[in-house]
Amino acid sequence: MRAVTLPAPDDMDAWREAARALIADDVPPDRVVWQVGAAASDLFAATAEAVSAPPAAASPLRVSRGFIALAGDAVLHQDPERFALLYALLWRLRETPRLVEDHADPLVRRLEGLAKAVRRDIHKMRAFLRFRSVADGVGAGERYVAWFEPEHHIVRANAAFFVNRFASMRWSILTPEVSVHWDGAALHEGPGAARGDAPGGDPIEEVWKTYYSSIFNPARVKVKAMLKEMPRKYWKNMPETALVPQLLASAQARESGMIERARDRTEIGSNVQGAWEALREEALACTRCHLHKHATQTVFGEGPVSAPMMFVGEQPGDQEDLAGHPFVGPAGQMFDRALAAAGITRAETYVTNAVKHFKFEPRGKRRIHAKPDAGEIEACRWWIEQEQMLLQPKVTVALGATAARSLFGKVMTIGRERGREQRLPDGGAAWITVHPSHLLRLPDESAREAEFGRFVEDLRLAHAALG
Incomplete structure (x- = not known):
């Protein structure tokens, strides 16, 4: 038997080096015992021999990016068999290099389940962790402390997100297993903590x-x-x-x-609601483009599935990203005002965005909106198409050029297409108008009021198309 003792439960690099050595020595999976830290006192320890480094002349085993991504997530799971399962898959990849693409294979399916659970736990940490302000000594300024209890070994892997998101703050994240501390310049690790070590509240x-x-x-x-x-x-x-x-x-x-x-409500309506909830659940773990890495969470569409009107915006903004709901920030308030002026109730509308994650550029403590590019719009089109297919709205309104491109699959000129009924690729009725944020960017009050009136008229025409 070969015994492999990894220094930490989330050490992907150590697992990779050990796996390379085992493959180089042609050691089959059933001859390997994987352990972490103090767990080395294993049943097989008396007869096991330590793994050695791979020979310098050994040819490297090449694996796909898909395997690297799968292993990087699955290794963070708390399942004690994860290292053995990954090595078993790596062993089989020598004969079947594309095995990781076979989602029906039991081993691949089990590892994908581990990876999915880890990604969900990472999302939970980003969504539900709350910092509280504490005094940090005389003249030291404010420090923010948060307590979280992850289900898996995600704290180190998730720390970079909080460094990028709160770069200008001094903070600590305490968990039972490990604590991470950011001093504004470098990230430090510490031992695990207890719930009582975190503050109870602050004026904010x-x-x-x-x-x-x-x-x-x-x-x-x-x-x-x-x-x-x-x-x-x-x-x-x-x-x-x-x-x-x-x-x-x-x-x-x-x-x-x-x-x-x-x-x-009919049985069909009940089925649609259930399908929509399943779709939203899937979207919360979306990784179709890189935007999920920096956004706080997926912001999915909201509204009754029986809504006759669907409004599609560009993407969630800073406030939407934090709240998890579409159109709740300044543009959302302008949108609500226009709906009321047009005689449209929010209850008869379904509101969503062409891109489900917030794209931004950090500037100090602020996150400045950045326009989604063609690849990001295309990556998210699948979600819009599913929402359209489930809800089957009588009228769809594209708010801005990004939404129009997502719905029609091509660039649409707002100035030319605005004010008249369009036909979507699936045959549904659609209207194109400006995004509410356009009104907020106009230079003076008279221009804003004039454009607001035109925006309201666009909404009235779209609403009248319901018949």
């Missing part, structure tokens, strides 16, 4: 709670879906979750009315 939370209460919409609440996406184990980390029970209770009267109106 009260402001956030007020904001959260003001934007809470009971029409959006699906308790089972909410608990599936945000299990109760994460609630203790977030100030706003303490408000959820009372906000739900106050919404009971409105909810009852919604239930009454929904009693005539």
